[in-house]
Amino acid sequence: MPYLNITEVESAVTSLATAFPGASDLIELPEPSVEGRACHALRIGTVPAGTNDCVVLIGGVHAREWGSCEILVDLAADLLEAYAAGTGLVYGGTGFTADDVRKILRELDLVVFPLVNPDGRRYSQTVEPMWRKNRNPAQSGGDPERIGVDINRNYDFLFDFETAFDPAAAPRVSSDPGDLVYQGPRPFSEPETRNVRWLLDSCPRTRWFIDVHSYSEALLTVWGDDENQSGEPSQNFLNPAYDHQRGRGADAYGEYFAKSDADDSMVLARQFCAALHGVRGRTYRPMSGYHLYPTCGTSDDYAHARHIVDERKGKILGFTVEWGDTAGGFHPPWAEMERIILDVDAGLVRFCLTALT
Amino acid sequence: MSSTPQPVLRVRVTARDVETLRALLRDTHPDVGGLARRAADGSCTIEAFLSPEQAEALERDGVSVTPVEDVAAAGRERQAEVGRGDRFAPAEAVPHGLADKV
Numbered sequence: 157m158p159y160l161n162i163t164e165v166e167s168a169v170t171s172l173a174t175a176f177p178g179a180s181d182l183i184e185l186p187e188p189s190v191e192g193r194a195c196h197a198l199r200i201g202t203v204p205a206g207t208n209d210c211v212v213l214i215g216g217v218h219a220r221e222w223g224s225c226e227i228l229v230d231l232a233a234d235l236l237e238a239y240a241a242g243t244g245l246v247y248g249g250t251g252f253t254a255d256d257v258r259k260i261l262r263e264l265d266l267v268v269f270p271l272v273n274p275d276g277r278r279y280s281q282t283v284e285p286m287w288r289k290n291r292n293p294a295q296s297g298g299d300p301e302r303i304g305v306d307i308n309r310n311y312d313f314l315f316d317f318e319t320a321f322d323p324a325a326a327p328r329v330s331s332d333p334g335d336l337v338y339q340g341p342r343p344f345s346e347p348e349t350r351n352v353r354w355l356l357d358s359c360p361r362t363r364w365f366i367d368v369h370s371y372s373e374a375l376l377t378v379w380g381d382d383e384n385q386s387g388e389p390s391q392n393f394l395n396p397a398y399d400h401q402r403g404r405g406a407d408a409y410g411e412y413f414a415k416s417d418a419d420d421s422m423v424l425a426r427q428f429c430a431a432l433h434g435v436r437g438r439t440y441r442p443m444s445g446y447h448l449y450p451t452c453g454t455s456d457d458y459a460h461a462r463h464i465v466d467e468r469k470g471k472i473l474g475f476t477v478e479w480g481d482t483a484g485g486f487h488p489p490w491a492e493m494e495r496i497i498l499d500v501d502a503g504l505v506r507f508c509l510t511a512l513t
Numbered sequence: 514m515s516s517t518p519q520p521v522l523r524v525r526v527t528a529r530d531v532e533t534l535r536a537l538l539r540d541t542h543p544d545v546g547g548l549a550r551r552a553a554d555g556s557c558t559i560e561a562f563l564s565p566e567q568a569e570a571l572e573r574d575g576v577s578v579t580p581v582e583d584v585a586a587a588g589r590e591r592q593a594e595v596g597r598g599d600r601f602a603p604a605e606a607v608p609h610g611l612a613d614k615v
Contacts, residue, residue: 160595160596161597164596245613326539481547485584486584498611
C-alpha cells in the first residue's frame, strides 16, 4: 500500500471509527483548512471520553514529511484491530501482549489527529514535493513564492523571537512570508494551529502530547529555545528580565524545566527509543528540542507551556518524534517507510504503556 | 511562470566551528534538515536544501558546500508512490496497521 493521499487519510480515520464503534469516536475539528478542507481526529478508548488521562498525537503538520500520517493511521489501526481480536502486537523484534493492548484501550484515551495540514500535503504530493508550510496566501501579496505559514512556528510560545532571543542566536523561525519557517502574522493566525489548540482545550485530561515529524531519528522533549535547566525557576520564557538572552546554550541562561517533569520526559523518551531499537536495531536519540536547533512557536513547547501560563490548565509533557534518516530524507521509498512505521509505532505503543505506570 | 521544475539540492554544509555555523544559519536562513554533526577537529556539518544559486552563495571563508542529490527530482519520482483515488471508499475497506496481530 503506497503513501496515503489526503482523501485517504480522512477516509482511513472515518472508516476506523465506523468499523470499531465501541472503541473509537470520530472527532470533527472545528475549523476547515485554509482551502476549506474538513479535518478529523480519532479518539481511541473503551470508556467515555474524559474518564482517563489522554495522549494527543498529531501528524501531517509539515507537508513534505509524508510518512507522519501513515505512522498515526497505522498506530490507530493496529490498536483497534488487536483489541477487537484479543491479540497482541508484534513489530519486528518488539512485541506487546493482548493484555498490553487492553490496558491501553481501557485505561488511556488516545486522540490521533493524523493530518493537521491537508492543503500542504496535497501540494507536496502533487506539485512541489519539498513544500513545508500550509497554503495560506493572505500574507503573500500575490507572490506564489511567499504563500504559506509554518504551522509549527505559529503556536504561542516566545512568538516575539526578536525580543526573546539573543541577537547572536540563530533560532529557526522567520517573520518573512517568503521564508520556509515563516511564523505567520500572530500566534494562532492559522486554522490548522487553532484546531490543535482546540483539541488540547477539549481534552482537559491531556497529559502527554506527541507531534510526529521527520527527520533525525530522535525523540525530542521540551524545550526548544535553549538548554534545559532545573535549578533556577526564574529563568523561564515568561520572564522579561531574560529577553535578548535566550538561544545561545552553554551560557548563563537555561530554560527552566521542573526536575520531576524533566525526569519523567526522559524516561518516556528512553522507553520509546528502546522499543523502537528492538524492532530492527535503529537507534533514535532522546534529547531536548534545542539540540536539534533553537526554535520557538512549536507545538510541544506550547503544550507544556500552557500550564505555566495558566495554572487552571493541566500539565502536559510535550514531545516531537523526528522519524527517518538522511538517506531516506522526507520521502523514503515506500518499502523503507513501512519499516519506519513499524519502528515508530512500536515506540509509541511502549510510550503509552510507560505513561500508564 | 516557468513550467520547468527547479532543482532543489540536498547539500552537506561544513563549517570550521560551531560559531561559524551559527553565524551562517543566522545570516542566510537556509532550509536545513537533521542534526548538526560535530567532528573531532571541531568542524560542524549540517544538511541543507537549496537551489544551485543558493548553494553557491553559501560558500565563504570557513564554509564548504558539497552537493549530494536533487531532492526535488527524487520527490517528484516519489509522487508516483502516492495512492490514487480512495482505497477506503468501499464500506468494507478498513486500514490495517503493519504490526503482526498474534
